[in-house]
Amino acid sequence: MTDISTQEPKPKRTYDAARTKEIILDAAEEIFAEQGFSAARIDAIAKAAGYNKSLIYQYFQDKLGLYTEVIIRADQLGDKMMLDISGELLQDDSLTSDPAKFKQFLEKLIHGSLQFILEHPRYLKILSWEMAEEWKTWNQITYLPDDVTRFYELAKKAQINGLLRADLDAKVFPTILLTNVYSSIQSYSRFKPFLNESHSTASIAHYKDQVARFIIHGVMEPSLSN
Numbered sequence: 001m002t003d004i005s006t007q008e009p010k011p012k013r014t015y016d017a018a019r020t021k022e023i024i025l026d027a028a029e030e031i032f033a034e035q036g037f038s039a040a041r042i043d044a045i046a047k048a049a050g051y052n053k054s055l056i057y058q059y060f061q062d063k064l065g066l067y068t069e070v071i072i073r074a075d076q077l078g079d080k081m082m083l084d085i086s087g088e089l090l091q092d093d094s095l096t097s098d099p100a101k102f103k104q105f106l107e108k109l110i111h112g113s114l115q116f117i118l119e120h121p122r123y124l125k126i127l128s129w130e131m132a133e134e135w136k137t138w139n140q141i142t143y144l145p146d147d148v149t150r151f152y153e154l155a156k157k158a159q160i161n162g163l164l165r166a167d168l169d170a171k172v173f174p175t176i177l178l179t180n181v182y183s184s185i186q187s188y189s190r191f192k193p194f195l196n197e198s199h200s201t202a203s204i205a206h207y208k209d210q211v212a213r214f215i216i217h218g219v220m221e222p223s224l225s226n
Contacts, residue, residue, distance in 0.1 A: 021059055021069075024049045029070050033122035036129035037067055037137040068141045074123045075145040078116060085112040096157035099224040103216060110212040113181045118204070124185060148174040165221055173219060184211045 027049035031040045042063055046053035060066040083090070086108045095101050117124050130138045155173035158164045164173065188207060217225045 017059075020051065020055070024051060024056055024059065024066070025070055025073055028066050029073075029122050029126075032067060032070060032129070033125035036133065037063070038133065042066075064137070064140060067137065068143050070126070071138075071141060071145070072143050074120070074126075075143075075147075077120070078113075078145075078147070081112055081116050082109065085109070096154060096163065097161040099163055099220075102158055102163045103220065103225065106216050106220075107212050110177070110181060110215055111208050113178075114185060114208045114211060117181065117185045124182060127182060128186065147178065151177060162221060163224060164219060168219060176219060177215060180211065180215050 024045070028040075028045045031045050031048060040063070042053050042056055045066070046056055049056075056066060060069055086105055089095050089101060089105045089108070092098075092101060095105060130136075151174035152171060155164055155170040159166070159168070159170050164170065184207075
């Protein structure tokens with residue numbers, strides 16, 4: 001018989017807080033994407049992450065807090081994408097007065113946003129759930145992505161300088177831009193047979209180019225969009 005007093009105690013499980021949060025956020029992102037906020041359960045997220053649900057409450061307070069952190073992480077990734085592809089243009093004082101630079105910025109932004117959604121399909125699913133539920137949960141979160149404000153400010157300056165259509169309400173510009181990006185990706189798989197498209201790099205690049213052309217021709221002054 002083994003002497004209990006001589007047994008070495010089992011090592012306690014150690015937690016790397018940052019890594020643990022990322023694992024929990026990964027699990028939450030997947031479940032929110034597949035089930036929506038209303039149907040998602042903390043128990044299921046804890047099980048998928050491999051941690052006790054009490055740890056989720058410790059880090060995120062409640063389900064809405066966890067959901068908010070998922071949205072923040074997605075927004076930060078999106079911001080990084082935008083800076084990576086158009087950071088220099090955003091720093092250019094002539095961006096909203098030079099037609100060629102503004103058009104180039106829109107092309108980069110639209111192409112990059114479409115690619116970002118293709119690479120992160122869960123984010124599009126989360127947005128789709130929000131749309132289906134009339135943005136009920138989205139409007140409860142304390143953090144709101146600043147994309148709309150940022151694009152509105154750019155649109156106002158571009159319109160003053162004659163780059164944006166005079167008959168376009170600058171406040172509508174962010175909605176037109178973002179909605180067309182999201183809906184275009186949602187529709188791509190549905191209409192792929194009609195478009196004779198495949199998932200090849202060339203086919204996707206062609207589709208992104210067509211979406212960019214459509215949006216740019218719709219928002220820029222006609223004489224400047226060609």
